[in-house]
Amino acid sequence: xxxxxxxxxxxxIPFTEDDWHIGRFSQLHALxxxxxxxxxxxxxxxxxxxxxxxxxxxxxxxxxxxxxFAVDVGDGLTPEDCAAISRFRKRGGGMMVTRDHMDLxxxxxxxxxxxxxxxxxxxxxxxxxxxxxxxxxxTPAILWPNYHSGANGDFQQISAAAPVHPVLADPDxxxxxxxxxxxxxxxxxxxxxxxxxxxxxxxxxxSQATGARFNxxxxxxxxxxxxxxxxxxxxxxxxxxxxxxxxxxxxFVSEPxxxxxxxxxxxxxxxxxxxxxxxxxxxxxxxx
Numbered sequence: 001x002x003x004x005x006x007x008x009x010x011x012x013i014p015f016t017e018d019d020w021h022i023g024r025f026s027q028l029h030a031l032x033x034x035x036x037x038x039x040x041x042x043x044x045x046x047x048x049x050x051x052x053x054x055x056x057x058x059x060x061x062x063x064x065x066x067x068x069f070a071v072d073v074g075d076g077l078t079p080e081d082c083a084a085i086s087r088f089r090k091r092g093g094g095m096m097v098t099r100d101h102m103d104l105x106x107x108x109x110x111x112x113x114x115x116x117x118x119x120x121x122x123x124x125x126x127x128x129x130x131x132x133x134x135x136x137x138x139t140p141a142i143l144w145p146n147y148h149s150g151a152n153g154d155f156q157q158i159s160a161a162a163p164v165h166p167v168l169a170d171p172d173x174x175x176x177x178x179x180x181x182x183x184x185x186x187x188x189x190x191x192x193x194x195x196x197x198x199x200x201x202x203x204x205x206x207s208q209a210t211g212a213r214f215n216x217x218x219x220x221x222x223x224x225x226x227x228x229x230x231x232x233x234x235x236x237x238x239x240x241x242x243x244x245x246x247x248x249x250x251x252f253v254s255e256p257x258x259x260x261x262x263x264x265x266x267x268x269x270x271x272x273x274x275x276x277x278x279x280x281x282x283x284x285x286x287x288x
Contacts, residue, residue: 002037004037004038004039005037005038005039005064005065005279005283006039006040006041006062006063006064006065007032007038007039007040007041007063007064007065007066007067007279008040008041008042008043008054008058008061008063008065008066008067009022009025009028009029009032009040009041009042009043009067009069010022010042010043010044010045010054010055010066010067010068010069011043011044011045011069011070011071011076012045012068012069012070012071012072012076012077012105012107012108013044013045013048013071013072013076014044014045014046014047014048015044018250018251018252019071019250020069020071020235020239020250021044022042022043022044022069024239024240024241024247024249025042025069025235025238025239025240026042026240026247027240027243027244027247028238028240028275029042031272031275031276032275032276032279035276035279037283038279038283041063045076048072048075048076050078051078051080051081052077052078052081055077055081055084055085056078056080056081056084057084058084058085058087058088058093059084059085059087059088059090059091059093060084061088063088063093064093064094064282064283065093065094065095065096065279065282065283066085066088066093066094066095066096066097067095067096068085068095068096068097068098068108069098069235069238070097070098070099070100070104070105070106070107070108070235071099071100071104071105071235072104072105072107073103073104073106074103074106074107074123075107076105076107077107077108077110077111079110082107082110082111082115085111085112086110086111086112086113087112089111089112089113089114089226089227089229090112090225090226091227092222092226092227093226093227094227094228094229094281094282094283094284095111095114095227095228095229095230095282096229096230096232096278096282097111097114097115097118097229097230097231097232098231098232098233098234098235098237098238099118099120099188099232099233099234099235100184100186100187100188100234100235100236101136101142101143101144101145101146101186101187101188101234102120102121102142102143102144102145102146102186102188103120103121103122103123104188105118105120105188105235106118106120106122106123106124109123109124112225112226113193113196113198113199113220113225113226113229114220114229114231116193116196117190117191117192117193117199117218117220117231118188118189118190118231119145119188119189119190119191120145120188120189121143121144121145126145126189126191127191127194131144131145131189131212131214132144132145134146135147135148135186135207135209135210135212135214136148136185136186136207136209137209138185138209138255139185139186139254139255142186144189145187145188145189145214146185146186146187146188147186147187147188147189147205147207147212147214147233148185148186148187148207148208148209148210149183149184149185149187149205149206149207149208149214150183150184150185150208150258150260151183151185151255151256151257151258151260152182152183152184152185152236152241152242152245152249152253152255152257152258153182153241153242153244153245153257153258153259153260153261153262154182154183154257154258154259154260154261155180155181155182155183155260155261155264155267155271156180156181156182156183156205156206156208157179157180157205157206158178158179158180158181158203158204158205158216159203159204159205159206160177160178160202160203161200161201161202161203161204164176164177165202165203165219166277166280166281167202167217167219167230167274167277167278167281168202168203168274168277169277170270170273172269173266173270178270178273178274178277179270180264180266180267180270180271181203181205181216181237181270181271181274182236182237182239182242182243182261182271183208183242183258183260184234184236184237184242185255187205187214187216187233187234187236188233188234189214189215189233190215190216190217190218190231190232190233191215191218192218196220198220198221198222198223198225199218199219199220199221200218200219201215201217201218202216202217202218202219203215203216203217204216205233214233215233216232216233216237217230217231217232217233218230218231227282228281228282228284229282230278230282237271237274238275241253241257242261243261243268243271244261244262245257245258245259245262
């Protein structure tokens with residue numbers, strides 16, 4: 001009998017009601033848990049200041065995938081956590097690592113391989129200096145990287161890089177490709193680490209503020225150095241609030257939400273298919 005694929009959905013902050021705790025990703029949790037062959041655990045990290053009891057021993061666990069929502073301000077992972085997560089991928093574990101604007105989630109920088117794909121404001125800056133400038137100017141307190149793909153609750157049109165990666169495959173869409181993901185007023189920055197031949201940008205978006213093209217996702221293929229992985233530009237592609245603003249957001253979210261996603265059955269279907277595709281691909285399904 002086949003063993004289930006065990007997925008850990010994990011934030012980098014302890015539970016804080018007025019923040020992006022793991023309960024704010026409940027729709028993703030329910031979606032993946034309903035998929036045949038998946039067993040999903042969702043948790044917040046232990047208190048800041050000491051190694052997390054699960055992350056610091058992840059390589060010795062029976063989890064097959066880590067979906068890491070880096071919602072911290074730079075202190076969410078200890079060196080012990082990062083070392084164990086890196087060993088987890090080295091032993092073949094699949095990873096989806098996402099963050100947000102500016103330095104939000106910058107504790108992921110030291111994660112083996114995948115961390116290098118995330119560019120921040122004060123750590124691991126985008127190697128293209130022309131990109132280190134504000135894109136979204138509607139929220140002045142949030143500095144670059146902050147690509148404006150639209151309002152929370154709306155959706156953006158994305159472009160799949162050729163050849164189309166399996167996580168973007170959609171047999172029911174024109175061209176067979178996922179075209180829409182949730183939008184967000186200030187997405188973070190990701191890119192291919194120059195020295196990693198297993199990585200490539202697989203999807204890009206377009207700023208609604210400046211027209212700039214920016215990277216949505218970077219995929220890492222399985223290799224002797226580790227399992228499959230995805231670096232995603234913002235955790236808002238998976239948050240309840242972005243899938244349905246009625247779910248609510250922390251009080252510090254000041255931008256008015258949109259309703260475009262709620263009004264598009266097709267975009268809703270694609271958003272959920274993208275999440276299922278990631279889980280399937282990280283678990284070894286699909287080509288590439």
